[in-house]
Amino acid sequence: MRGASYEPPYLEPIAKIQCNNSLCFGCVSLDSKIYLIGGEVEDTNNPGVSIPSKDVYIFDMKSGSTEWKKGPSMRSGKSLPKVVALDGRIYAIGCTPSHGYIEDAPKPWAEVYNPITNSWTDLPEPPIEILKDGWIDGHAVINNGNKILVSMYNGGGFTYDVKGMVWEKVALKPLLERGSWYGRGAVVDDVMYSYYHGKVYGYDLSMNKWLESPVLHLENIVAAAVTPDPLTPGYASPCFNAPKVTNTLHPDAVPSGFVVNIGKKKLGLLWCSYSSGAGQRKVYCITFTPSKYCNAEGKIVVTGAADYMDYYRQYTQFIVEGQLFDDCFAM
Template identity: 35%
Template sequence: MAERSSMELPSTQLIPGLPNDVAMQCLARVPRIHHPILSLVCKSWRFTLRCSPALFATRSHLRTTQTFLYLNLRINSASHWFTFLQRPNSPNTRNPVLLPPIPSRPIGAAYAVLGHKIYVIGGSINDIPSNHVWVFDCWFNCWEVGPRMKISREFAAAGVVGGRIYVMGGCVVDNWVRSMNWAEVFDPVSGSWSAFPSQIEVRDKWMHASTVMDGRVYAMADRGGVVYDVGAGQWGSVPKRLDLGWRGRAAVVGGVLYCYDYLGKIRGYDVKEDVWKELKGVENRLPRFLCGATMVNFDERLCVVWEGKGSSKEIQIMCAEIKVRKDENGDLSGTLIWSDAIHLVPNGASIVHCMAVDI
């Protein structure tokens, strides 16, 4: 990071005959999948494409960003990170890119995406809970050390609301410090964590899942879990129907939370109606996951990732994208856009987490 920040943009013109700010807008319109080829044109282009924050800021301003899938896999007891790029006009072609490994290997960490950065929060290292935070900069494919939390956590809940990261749980409330800091919020502007009030009766230890819906952070515990309304600053209980129907790793798309039920079907929960409904239209297009599958909101489409079939030495990491809709009656339907293997990994590998980031 220090090396990158110390470099300056070359004084030569990026495109002969054009001011550099205009040339920057031209480069910003090129899909990122083509950046490796563009970087071969000249040194100034290579620097701009790899090291210039101005390029990514211009992409955001022009709304030419693309959504990329980031996947954390556990392979042979080691953590591996990949990103998957979609080739234009060829939806069945995927190129997994191996990312730098995280400096430590936390187990049971919480994850959050804030802007172009992925936050890996807490987790246990050598069976000891940690308050460390690692940050992956998706612009420049590098890890940074983030500000530490006030207390150590593992299997905590995390959610992003209003440009801030809220975490709760993942610790034993056995002293005053843990009690006062059971819930913390990270402000990227100040770059620091601070505690926010929580009620004694909501301070469960472990959280097995979390999400954000309508400005509220839902933290699912073994005994129901809690809801924190960020705008109102109020705590509440998770609706009973949501608690009974939530299985595995869920994703919120269009205000509806999707996950697999105990029969292996995708169902959606509408928090306003407090009801679960089956997602129609994909019943015979995807496997039935009795143990669930990993889901993520991928550019307002439901993305499902799972460990597929393989040989005695390798298994396939499968992925599917589903366009979901809710009609005027509140019924849910989906259209399978594509489904294919995106990577081959050694047998025994498992999916830890997946995220979608706009860059």
């Protein structure tokens, strides 16, 4: 009934993992399976010190089991690897050197998993600049699935050609002029979409620049749904020269969110906000179709046509256990 109070359902975990590398791992889905890759474990020879892990855990959604199974270990330990499923294989790229030194970088720095042979294979070593940068901020699959783009912490950018098996340096300075880009980028028609504090922004890969305006028609949906987080004294944005946010949504209101490809040029936007329950978050979801056009001023603009989840609402919401919204991907 319209106007009636709505109590979002509580989502029960489909599986909980019991392992030592519960932080700094990468995760991805391939077919019916979810892969948890790398992370950090305690050094048995140096208690209290964490080291990158080689471990891989696999959960099969079709198995009927709630248990994670141990998969084949990577050839080198990786903390905070960026993982990508592409053409039936999984790529695990990079990590953060424990002390920021090149000699701490894993060898191999990147590798690929073949589920048919159930084994990992080294990828070619990247340019030395990647090893110097260490930290990867963002990553995306571009060029019709032929290349993996990675954005480095200090502003450098590189692509890995999946078929040619070569690394190439690319200019990404414009990408960082509007603020750092974190996590996965979702690409539709040469525009890469990412989420930042209640808005979705598009980066035109063909023109190597940000579109001037965020994706239209989405911000009001997000702002109407969000329960703002308590304001944090002394809060500082992680992005330099960050995009301005309107008064409808305080920068602290939405701590994390993701844009993901869900197929047929449709995207999913998921974000979370504060829940009054201890150790809980409210998670929201919008599905939308981006449309790019040139407006009367000759500027490229993208609108987002959001689907209706029911008769009244263009978003769904759930309550989940936990405080950290770490990653999101489509199955």
